[in-house]
Amino acid sequence: MTSPLIWLHEDCLNPHSPALQAYPKAPRVFVFAEDPRASLKRIVFQYECLLEIPGVEIRRGEVVTELVQAAREHNCQRLVTMSSVAPQWAAICAILRDDQQLSVEVFAPEPFVDNAAGEAERFDLRRFSRYWHPIKARALSLNPPFAG
């Protein structure tokens, strides 16, 4: 199987991310999109994060266009990335899959606390206290007794 292309984005610039650990030799690309609000200091910060990721390729342009081009250049038929809650991230993944016919493998970062009921755990998000109460004991323990 050919190597995938790792898509790095601003929500996961960790050189030890699960995606990079799973494919340590895969080419990895970050794309700076045109952002009319971006300040230079934010770009510098992100760039410094990127420079600590070995072998990173940094591009500028429209994200999907650049990823497709990079996949072509590296002879990759699939992409790997870290999940994000940002709606733009989901939209880009959908375009890559549906319009570009690329498979996209997604890794999730380690959760804040182990899920008591696995992925099925539901949180009451109406107020912080409702979210916090059921996870408090797990969050404050290094070895929660009922960790999944």
Add this chain to the structure above:
Amino acid sequence: MRMKLRTEFIDREDLIAYLREVFPAAAERSAAVAELRGGRQAAESLLQAMQPARYATTRNHLQGAVTRLSAYLRHGVLTLAEVRRAALRHAGAEAGKLVQELAWRDYWQRIYAQIGAGIWQDREPYKTGWQPVDYATELPAEIVAGQTGLQCMDSFAQELHRTGYLHNHARMWLASYIVHFRRVRWQTGAAWFLAHLLDGDPASNNLSWQWIASTFAVKPYYFNRASLEQFTDGQYCRACQYYGHGCPFAATYEELQARLFPKKSEGETNK
């Protein structure tokens, strides 16, 4: 403009000069570059230096033992889980407050996952007696320029532009000043913060602004000078031309409530 960017630099100055050239519009909007360095190495150094027990007792003070990890968490350079573990190993039960603050970030992220672009909409009605239309949509230019004459607010605005960082309490005061004392929509202030904060992300930023505004809280957050003075050691007040007269914050909470929310007949406010 499409291009592949350089990844080899002699030093930080070389990198910054290159990025000014490649991103001229961003440099024109705000030319400042933060002292805080990006990257996992810098993040790990701060993680080592973290003082969870002192954080618990001093975090509301501008000189308190805050972690400065927010920009790294926002960019996933560190995970909440590893900071949580490090805090518990450092300080055991005394890390409780820090872990709870980490949980706020996880909470905001989970809401963002549910509502997406709705993060820019009022979650609930204002509890200030005012309607959304009563709030201005433009940020007053003197606030952005740091030229209101109020030493505290001007210092915060300049620090935001220069460093891309503000202590959480300074964010709360500045946001409260904008929304409640100047009656500007929280969305306008949130967009300004997002453009400059190194740790800015729509989840933590916007939902915190909504908490201040009362569109995601049971009451608005506001403050008075005595509180600001206490948590800043009076560093701004001493240098302020309005200290003796004209400070909009020099009042009791009851006086401020009557002035800021005259249409609000009953109920309490966050202080």
